[in-house]
Amino acid sequence: MPEARTPQERPLTAVPPPGSHPAPSGAALEIWWSRVDVGNLTDDVRDGLAASLDERRLAKIARYRRAEDRDRGLAAHALLRRLLAAVTGTPPNRIELGAFCISCGEYGHGKPFLDTGDDERPVEINLSHSGEVVIVALAAPGVQLGVDAEQTRTVDWNALRSSIFADQEWAATERRADQEHRRLVTWARKESSVKASGHGLSLPLRDVVTADGAGGSWSATMPAGVGRAAGTDLELAPDVAAAVAVLRDEGWPEPPVVNRVGIGSAPGSGSASGAGLGIG
Template sequence: MTAAEWPTGERGPVRQPTVWHIDLTLDEAGQRTCLAALSDDERARAARFLRLEDRDRYAASHAALRRILASALGTNPALLRFRLGPSGKPELDAPWRDRLEFNLSHSGSVGLIGLSPAARIGVDVEWMRPLPDCLSLARSHFARPEIAALEALPSAERQAAFYACWTRKEAFVKALGSGLSFPLDGFVVAVPPEPPALVSIGGSTGAASAWSLQHLDLGAGHVGAVAIESAGAACLFRSLGADWASRPA
């Protein structure tokens, strides 16, 4: 399923893992609406971006996060409060603490929001800018089986496979909430043309089998992935639609 085919419209309570696709390219009215939807702290952080484009996309992605979480929790987006977990991963604060797992990623014009009622979830999206040195980057950060798989590919296929591998790894690390404390070469994911999967964690295939990885075809030069701490997890895919910022929350 490509992003253009994802059903649109907000839903109620989250009963299974769900990934939302967000179009972050908004007109001036939409940008103002998103900024107004943020907390004072979020607006202050947005103001620190040097590039206007980065500020607008930060505001849009976080306004969308508030909108989607509020719909799932049955509350007003402005009332939501957040805290940092033990490893620095954002979490919902009281009175919604432990009600819902979520994760946010944005790159270029695309945002992804993952929600899960219980299992940990992580999402990652990357805009695929040209990377002639992708093999060098892989050798610096990836696990040996991943490097070998990329080296074996024809050069014309290598960049797309690198980005697919990168997003799968980032989605898993984001689901853990461990940040940089969990090294990217400490676990192995499948590299295209192999289907997405977590192969091993610290050399253990048993630990990896408790997770699901899915590839996301996002179009417009973007690629993404979702990691869910549930074997064989079924995941819903939805989109807010291009006019989301102009609709009442």
């Protein structure tokens, strides 16, 4: 049985300035997350976030019909780009992101990566957004990671049960007092695993079978040829189920470092900047 490992939480913080933050090394993982008042950001905050994005992402976000979706997209991608600027020194809106779909072997869609134009990536990335929560995970070059957050909401579990849960996973949640939350946690574990492999939901979640480890760690068995994932639950808030996964056979080497930033928080709420991401 692996020893208990708990993610290390840091208090509300700001994204470091460009070029000042080394990428995680070895097996270290960093989690950066925020709770965003989606749909209600001020124009100043929206402008501040948009300034970090490139034209392509801005155009994509502008096509979202709901203000909540636009704010979620702005916040998640500004956080990602500010973090990549912190690691690389490149201005956030000039960061080049690529995407690769392992399911069809094509570039242009699928799992995003920092595209530096050569094979050496300085850092590995993944992101998730759900409800008010945006989350970015960083890892050392070569680490295949995935992150997923699910904010508590009403779910028709009977409709979803057979497409998401293996029988033993469903049975395990039925024994729990916090049944609804455990189901979302199991969902986040599975989705972070398929995001780590890059397959996303082209792998049926039911075929990704998770098993508890110690201290919030877990493992996932995926279909033949995909491999196994090891992960850790992220206890960000009572109404958020979240998990981070790494494609690897066994064990969890280090607990992730969890950083919370303020995005568009009211002045005095503790964010490093009232205007934006603990980032502007």
